[in-house]
Amino acid sequence: xxxxxxxxxxxxxxxxxxxxxxxxxxxxxxxxxxxxxxxxxxxxxxxxxxxxxxxxxxxxxxxxxxxxxxxxxxxxxxxxxxxxxxxxxxxxxxxxxxxxxxxxxxxxxxxxxxxxxxxxxxxxxxxxxxxxxxxxxxxxxxxxxxxxxxxxxxxxxxxxxxxxxxxxxxxxxxxxxxxxxxxxxxxxxxxxxxxxxxxxxxxxxxxxxxxxxxxx
Numbered sequence: 001x002x003x004x005x006x007x008x009x010x011x012x013x014x015x016x017x018x019x020x021x022x023x024x025x026x027x028x029x030x031x032x033x034x035x036x037x038x039x040x041x042x043x044x045x046x047x048x049x050x051x052x053x054x055x056x057x058x059x060x061x062x063x064x065x066x067x068x069x070x071x072x073x074x075x076x077x078x079x080x081x082x083x084x085x086x087x088x089x090x091x092x093x094x095x096x097x098x099x100x101x102x103x104x105x106x107x108x109x110x111x112x113x114x115x116x117x118x119x120x121x122x123x124x125x126x127x128x129x130x131x132x133x134x135x136x137x138x139x140x141x142x143x144x145x146x147x148x149x150x151x152x153x154x155x156x157x158x159x160x161x162x163x164x165x166x167x168x169x170x171x172x173x174x175x176x177x178x179x180x181x182x183x184x185x186x187x188x189x190x191x192x193x194x195x196x197x198x199x200x201x202x203x204x205x206x207x208x209x210x211x212x213x214x215x216x
Contacts, residue, residue, distance in 0.1 A: 005070040012062050012083050016090070019055050020133040022048055023093035027129065027193060030097035031122045034104050034186060037111045042101045049094035059087035078210055082203040086136065089196045089203075093129070096189045096196075103185045113179035117161040118186050124154050125190045125197070132200030141208050144201040148214070154194040161187050 026048040033041045063080045066072065072080060104110065128150050135143040165180045202213040 005066060005072060005076060008062065008066045008070075009076070009079060009083075012059055012066070012080075015055055015059055015062075016083060016086055017137065019052055019059075019087060019090035020136065022055075023052060023090040023097075024126075024129050024133060026052070026094050026097040027100075028126060030100040031119075031126070033101055034110075035115060035119060037104065037109050039101065039104050039108060042105060045094075045098050045101045049098040052091045052094035056087040056091040060084055075207070075210075078207050082207045085203050086200060089199050092196050093193060096193050099189050100186050103182050103189075107178040107182045110178060110182055113176065113182065115183070117157070117164070118183055118190070121154060121157045121161070121187060121190050124150055124157070125194050128154070128194055128197035129200075132197045132204075135204045136200055139204065139208060141201075141205050144205055144214070147198060147201045151194050151198050154191060158187055158191045 026045055029041055029048075030045055033039065033045075063084045066080055067077075070076075128147055131143050131147050131150075135141065135147070162184065165184055198213075205211060205214060
């Protein structure tokens with residue numbers, strides 16, 4: 001016999017899967033827009049970010065209702081707590097995507113800037129998001145070690161890029177303060193997205209084992 005609590009959890013999971021797909025697509029669109037110097041997607045990214053915030057509130061309301069009505073314990077309670085945290089993470093992805101496109105709006109056009117460091121890190125970050133979402137969909141904590149390993153790589157790239165951006169620019173190179181400023185901002189947003197991808201891994205680990213993040 002299917003429990004009413006299970007029906008509620010299924011509904012919450014369905015919303016979270018929708019949020020995951022929307023968040024992943026929104027971040028990817030923001031990065032592509034930055035690469036292509038295309039600010040025309042700002043409205044679409046803003047609307048996606050707003051929808052993610054709305055869905056986060058919906059998940060929170062549903063989770064509180066489940067706790068109040070069914071007083072779940074053990075794995076069920078861990079799942080509900082983690083679902084609330086995951087909805088926050090997916091909402092933040094939308095916010096960081098909007099921050100990235102806003103950098104382009106404020107400082108662009110940036111078509112002459114070297115964007116290689118941003119694109120190199122964004123490839124890692126998008127892969128981390130995909131792995132985290134897959135781990136959540138499949139409840140597969142065998143993927144978590146890879147996500148944590150990639151976060152360390154992102155941190156190394158971030159520190160390296162920050163050091164390079166403070167070096168003196170050769171006289172024969174293209175010089176524009178907006179290039180360094182925009183790259184520093186976008187790299188920081190990507191580093192935060194990387195951290196939040198790890199929070200997905202933390203939540204999956206907590207659901208499956210009841211233990212806090214293995215990173216701590």
